[in-house]
Amino acid sequence: MDVRILEMPLDFGASRHGSDMGPSAMRLAGIRDALERIGHRVTRHGAPPDMPTQEYADPGDPHAKYLAPIAAACSALAREVEDALSAGAFPLVLGGDHSVALGSLAAAGAAAKKAGARLGVLYVDAHGDFNTPETSPTGNIHGQCLAASCGLGLPQLVDLHEPGRKVDPERVCFVGTRDLDPGERDAMRRAGVTVFSMSEIDRRGFPAVLRAVSEFFRERADWVHVSFDMDVLDPMFAPGTGIPLPAGLTNREALLLMEEMADSGIVKSAEIVEVNPVLDVRNQTAVLAAALAARLLGEKIW
Numbered sequence: 001m002d003v004r005i006l007e008m009p010l011d012f013g014a015s016r017h018g019s020d021m022g023p024s025a026m027r028l029a030g031i032r033d034a035l036e037r038i039g040h041r042v043t044r045h046g047a048p049p050d051m052p053t054q055e056y057a058d059p060g061d062p063h064a065k066y067l068a069p070i071a072a073a074c075s076a077l078a079r080e081v082e083d084a085l086s087a088g089a090f091p092l093v094l095g096g097d098h099s100v101a102l103g104s105l106a107a108a109g110a111a112a113k114k115a116g117a118r119l120g121v122l123y124v125d126a127h128g129d130f131n132t133p134e135t136s137p138t139g140n141i142h143g144q145c146l147a148a149s150c151g152l153g154l155p156q157l158v159d160l161h162e163p164g165r166k167v168d169p170e171r172v173c174f175v176g177t178r179d180l181d182p183g184e185r186d187a188m189r190r191a192g193v194t195v196f197s198m199s200e201i202d203r204r205g206f207p208a209v210l211r212a213v214s215e216f217f218r219e220r221a222d223w224v225h226v227s228f229d230m231d232v233l234d235p236m237f238a239p240g241t242g243i244p245l246p247a248g249l250t251n252r253e254a255l256l257l258m259e260e261m262a263d264s265g266i267v268k269s270a271e272i273v274e275v276n277p278v279l280d281v282r283n284q285t286a287v288l289a290a291a292l293a294a295r296l297l298g299e300k301i302w
């Protein structure tokens with residue numbers, strides 16, 4: 001398969017800077033080789049959009065910080081992702097903070113709509129990213145990106161790339177969730193997303209949750225976009241991420257989840273976000289990110 005790597009060195013969506021270096025850390029970790037080894041043709045596509053540097057930019061509205069540069073960068077990304085999808089290639093977006101999902105989900109939603117396909121989203125994240133400017137405790141847009149893709153929140157984000165919502169929240173499945181703001185939890189319940197929280201994983205066991213996730217997408221989606229936030233992992237395995245939270249997924253669980261998604265055969269696009277080399281130890285978080293990408297794109301041990 002043709003895999004188009006789209007690098008998004010953007011950290012405007014988060015309080016802790018440094019995830020703008022995520023793409024180069026994953027490049028150094030050998031993500032290209034890992035994908036070429038399993039037979040893909042890999043190109044680094046589309047120059048990263050020209051962005052001002054966060055430290056020298058004006059945050060603007062405190063409830064939606066850096067809205068203008070984020071919307072501009074994500075619109076540029078959405079065009080690239082849709083180009084890749086219409087060429088039959090697999091767009092793999094490397095963040096950057098999670099706000100880059102605004103661009104990939106906008107494109108995936110638009111492309112699925114044109115193809116008459118139901119788009120499902122696997123959201124692997126410790127957090128919900130389902131705030132709106134009214135409920136957000138921080139005003140950081142990486143905490144609002146999925147809500148906006150589901151049609152809730154600022155019109156500048158909801159109507160990015162194309163007017164209206166890009167994702168039906170009833171086709172969104174969370175895995176590894178363990179920290180939700182009260183307002184966002186209410187919004188998620190109202191919207192009708194499905195959540196396999198860490199507690200659910202501990203209660204049922206990971207293999208049972210894997211089966212439930214597969215069944216979820218089998219029933220509800222023709223295409224799947226995988227949005228993988230490295231903070232879903234336990235900080236023991238991924239210390240290099242903006243908001244590390246204890247009691248997360250193990251590296252093995254995350255790799256297995258990616259393998260299971262590869263087996264579904266309907267994953268059309270993905271992003272890996274929130275690799276922050278400034279906080280990392282010997283680039284291990286980026287190395288794990290590269291391994292996760294390889295599993296998602298079909299790597300098998302045996």
Ligand SMILES: [Mn+2]
Pocket residue numbers: 098125127129142229
């Ligand atoms: Mn996230």
